[in-house]
Amino acid sequence: MNKEMAQVLTQTGPDTAMGNLLRRYWVPIVSSEEIALPDGPQVKTQIMGEHLVVFRDTQGEVGVVSEFCSHRGVSLFFARNEEGGLRCAYHGLKFNRHGHCIEVPSAPEMCSKMNIKAYPCIEQAGLVWAYMGPPEFQPAPPELEWSTLPASHVFISKREQECNFLQAMEGGIDTAHVSYVHRFEVDRDPMHVGTEALKYIKADGNVIFTIEKTDFGLTLFGRRNADEAHYYWRITQFIFPWYTLIPPFGHHALGGHLWVPKDDHHCWAWSINFHHDKPLSDQEVKDMADGKGIHVQYEAPGSFRPKQNMDNDYLMDRKAQKNKETFSGVFGISMQDASLQESMGPIQNHDEEKLLPTDRAIVMARRMLYEAAINLQEHPDALPALQPQSHHVRAAGVILPKSVDPLTWSKENLAGGLDRPLYTI
Numbered sequence: 001m002n003k004e005m006a007q008v009l010t011q012t013g014p015d016t017a018m019g020n021l022l023r024r025y026w027v028p029i030v031s032s033e034e035i036a037l038p039d040g041p042q043v044k045t046q047i048m049g050e051h052l053v054v055f056r057d058t059q060g061e062v063g064v065v066s067e068f069c070s071h072r073g074v075s076l077f078f079a080r081n082e083e084g085g086l087r088c089a090y091h092g093l094k095f096n097r098h099g100h101c102i103e104v105p106s107a108p109e110m111c112s113k114m115n116i117k118a119y120p121c122i123e124q125a126g127l128v129w130a131y132m133g134p135p136e137f138q139p140a141p142p143e144l145e146w147s148t149l150p151a152s153h154v155f156i157s158k159r160e161q162e163c164n165f166l167q168a169m170e171g172g173i174d175t176a177h178v179s180y181v182h183r184f185e186v187d188r189d190p191m192h193v194g195t196e197a198l199k200y201i202k203a204d205g206n207v208i209f210t211i212e213k214t215d216f217g218l219t220l221f222g223r224r225n226a227d228e229a230h231y232y233w234r235i236t237q238f239i240f241p242w243y244t245l246i247p248p249f250g251h252h253a254l255g256g257h258l259w260v261p262k263d264d265h266h267c268w269a270w271s272i273n274f275h276h277d278k279p280l281s282d283q284e285v286k287d288m289a290d291g292k293g294i295h296v297q298y299e300a301p302g303s304f305r306p307k308q309n310m311d312n313d314y315l316m317d318r319k320a321q322k323n324k325e326t327f328s329g330v331f332g333i334s335m336q337d338a339s340l341q342e343s344m345g346p347i348q349n350h351d352e353e354k355l356l357p358t359d360r361a362i363v364m365a366r367r368m369l370y371e372a373a374i375n376l377q378e379h380p381d382a383l384p385a386l387q388p389q390s391h392h393v394r395a396a397g398v399i400l401p402k403s404v405d406p407l408t409w410s411k412e413n414l415a416g417g418l419d420r421p422l423y424t425i
């Protein structure tokens with residue numbers, strides 16, 4: 001990828017081409033439980049280079065506002081959350097969830113001039129989502145399958161990843177790597193173990209992709225050999241601009257990710273598991289909370305930095321690597337991915353990469369994002385996945401006779417939304 005394209009794709013701050021594109025979509029900011037209580041503790045976070053404070057006001061409504069007081073720039077992380085707003089700890093200016101300044105104790109007449117930035121937000125699927133783009137383009141709320149299910153059916157965790165969102169997200173698009181880095185982990189992991197899928201994934205590491213461009217992004221059809229007469233197809237989706245779905249593993253919960261830039265050198269990696277038709281079992285929830293499957297353990301309570309991180313070489317275990325307990329020496333599916341993606345540097349040097357045929361989906365995703373970002377001014381409405389109905393897609397895993405075209409099969413068996421049967425082995 002040339003320098004100019006790499007720069008466009010990896011720079012997401014305010015007034016960058018990619019930043020403007022990403023801000024046209026609803027952005028997951030924090031989980032609702034981080035700000036569970038009205039007038040409870042606010043949290044600070046960073047999204048696409050912007051410092052934000054998120055709080056639940058006296059009425060229980062959520063505010064997503066600029067972190068810094070309009071007076072002399074003090075962080076509202078230190079503010080008092082009380083009586084319908086945040087009161088800056090320094091000189092007592094007060095802001096409501098719309099960012100309006102509602103009190104300037106020393107100069108009440110200045111109130112209307114002291115507003116801070118605030119973003120419209122919604123709560124859905126246990127997350128606080130904000131819309132950070134131009135008001136005239138605010139889209140309808142997302143309708144990804146996991147974002148519309150009852151809370152009992154869904155488990156979501158978040159972790160901080162120390163690299164640009166693009167190279168992290170590309171790991172979610174690139175399902176070819178499962179045959180390698182996750183090879184041994186999946187035999188033990190409770191969210192993957194005991195499925196027929198693994199037999200084919202392991203036997204055939206040479207996945208061949210057919211990729212279809214759609215109104216939401218891309219559908220990837222990954223082909224592996226099953227037997228003489230059949231292929232095993234893993235069908236998965238990249239939904240604009242940062243969602244990936246994981247091909248299913250037997251009866252286990254479905255999964256997906258989303259990757260939001262924190263700044264250009266860090267991202268928020270959200271990991272989602274769900275059953276489309278029933279609650280998660282207590283055991284599944286326990287396993288996920290313990291960091292199994294695509295979830296992780298954390299460095300400290302309240303921290304989103306994983307316990308395995310670059311400062312401790314991700315708790316690399318060379319003996320386990322030698323003994324084929326873990327392919328790379330790192331344990332845990334998400335930390336296997338994160339360790340490799342962080343090892344590329346905060347922003348991968350795209351000048352040096354030499355792409356292979358298995359990277360075709362990544363190339364297409366990059367191209368779609370780049371073109372949408374560059375053309376945003378001239379074609380502000382021609383963006384994929386702005387219509388929530390377009391999110392109604394589900395990953396699948398299916399064995400088909402070699403003569404069957406998977407695109408035709410998927411039009412007949414998957415199209416038309418989420419009311420279709422789940423295809424999984």
Ligand code: FES
Nearest residue numbers: 069071072088091
């Ligand atoms: S800096 Fe916030 S009130 Fe003075």
Ligand SMILES: [Fe+2]
Nearest residue numbers: 171182333337
């Ligand atoms: Fe992975």
